[in-house]
Amino acid sequence: MTEVVINGWPRRLPADATLDLVVREAGAPEGGRGVAVAVDGEVVPRAEWPSRTLAEGQRVEVLTAVQGG
Amino acid sequence: MALEIAGRTLQSRLIMGTGGFRNLEVMAAAVEASGADLATVAMRRVDPGARGSIVEVLEEAGCEVLPNTAGCYTARDAVTTAQLAREALETDWVKLEVIGDDRTLLPDPAELLEAAEALVSDGFVVLPYTNDDPVLARRLEDAGCAAVMPLGSPIGSGMGINNLYNLRLIVDAAEVPVILDAGIGTASDATLAMELGCDGVLLASSVSRAEDPVAMARAMRLAVEAGLQARRAGRIPRRLHARASSPEEGVAELADPA
Numbered sequence: 001m002t003e004v005v006i007n008g009w010p011r012r013l014p015a016d017a018t019l020d021l022v023v024r025e026a027g028a029p030e031g032g033r034g035v036a037v038a039v040d041g042e043v044v045p046r047a048e049w050p051s052r053t054l055a056e057g058q059r060v061e062v063l064t065a066v067q068g069g
Numbered sequence: 070m071a072l073e074i075a076g077r078t079l080q081s082r083l084i085m086g087t088g089g090f091r092n093l094e095v096m097a098a099a100v101e102a103s104g105a106d107l108a109t110v111a112m113r114r115v116d117p118g119a120r121g122s123i124v125e126v127l128e129e130a131g132c133e134v135l136p137n138t139a140g141c142y143t144a145r146d147a148v149t150t151a152q153l154a155r156e157a158l159e160t161d162w163v164k165l166e167v168i169g170d171d172r173t174l175l176p177d178p179a180e181l182l183e184a185a186e187a188l189v190s191d192g193f194v195v196l197p198y199t200n201d202d203p204v205l206a207r208r209l210e211d212a213g214c215a216a217v218m219p220l221g222s223p224i225g226s227g228m229g230i231n232n233l234y235n236l237r238l239i240v241d242a243a244e245v246p247v248i249l250d251a252g253i254g255t256a257s258d259a260t261l262a263m264e265l266g267c268d269g270v271l272l273a274s275s276v277s278r279a280e281d282p283v284a285m286a287r288a289m290r291l292a293v294e295a296g297l298q299a300r301r302a303g304r305i306p307r308r309l310h311a312r313a314s315s316p317e318e319g320v321a322e323l324a325d326p327a
Contacts, residue, residue, distance in 0.1 A: 006113070007114040009286075010237065015315060022233065024145070026114075026115050026117070027117025027118075028114050029122070032157065033093045033122075034122060034124055034157050035115060035157055036100060036152075036153035036156035036157035037153075037156075038149060038153060040150060041145075042149075043149065043153055043156055045156060046156065047320045052113075052214045053257065057236055061153075062114065063112045063113060063114060063115065063116065063153050063157065064113070064114075064115050064122060064157060065110040065111070065113070065122075065124055065136065065154070065157065065158060066091045066110065066111050066112075066116075066119075067084040067087040067088050067089070067090060067093075067096060067110065067111070067123060067124050068086070068087060068088040068109065068111025068113075068137060068139050069087065069088055069109030069110065069111055069137035069139050069164060069166070069273060
């Protein structure tokens, strides 16, 4: 297991969990439409989600558009 | 009457912010009434309980999204947020906001300029929310921003245009579109901005927090249009003394000559 922080909440994930699973776990709509992900402050392009795993302690932000501005 | 920014034609000169509406239904009705074809959105953590996608609702209202970097206090955060928005929303347009303090929400000029330079070189069409400072506006234009968006007064304050003089200097000097962003309280503020020579107006709270947001959105649409038409029509100069509009000749003598 790997302990990471997803949108500010500590989570334990299987060591082989990939970012597309994390995006689903965070509550994003199916396929992650309209969603973007940063790991430790760096943007991870959508194409890399299925192959990208996480290291212990990494911070994941899963963002989408909301009312604002 | 269209507004062109970075080669893209916007039929409306009113850009809507979407913050502050009670719900997505009211927002959609107001955006539709405003006639805007561009509306801002913010980037925030996914809320598993959220219902409805704001992007889909805006698209149905005939509006495309302009992501902002609201909530960012550093150039680094703003650049990353813009990149996340590009990834999520497939647009390289960004309303760049880098705030200096949370009481006034005024832009931080140094961080703003740094972020603008970085985003322009990363291929973004950058529309910076800026202070009403003519020098900063020029620096942002020189950095390659596609427009400059000076504030009238602080975000959500509804105080209108606090420094007409600075705004005129910005409008006179700019070779990119100038969009008055923030501070609009009511329709006459938007009209004044357009009369002064702004190319467009971006507003949110004045509509979203009005008692009747849809009616106010309609008023803002007319106000922007009225200001633009009045400017093009060419106003009369201000005069110290009156100038009669009725003929001075041929006035009847009705009293007994003294």
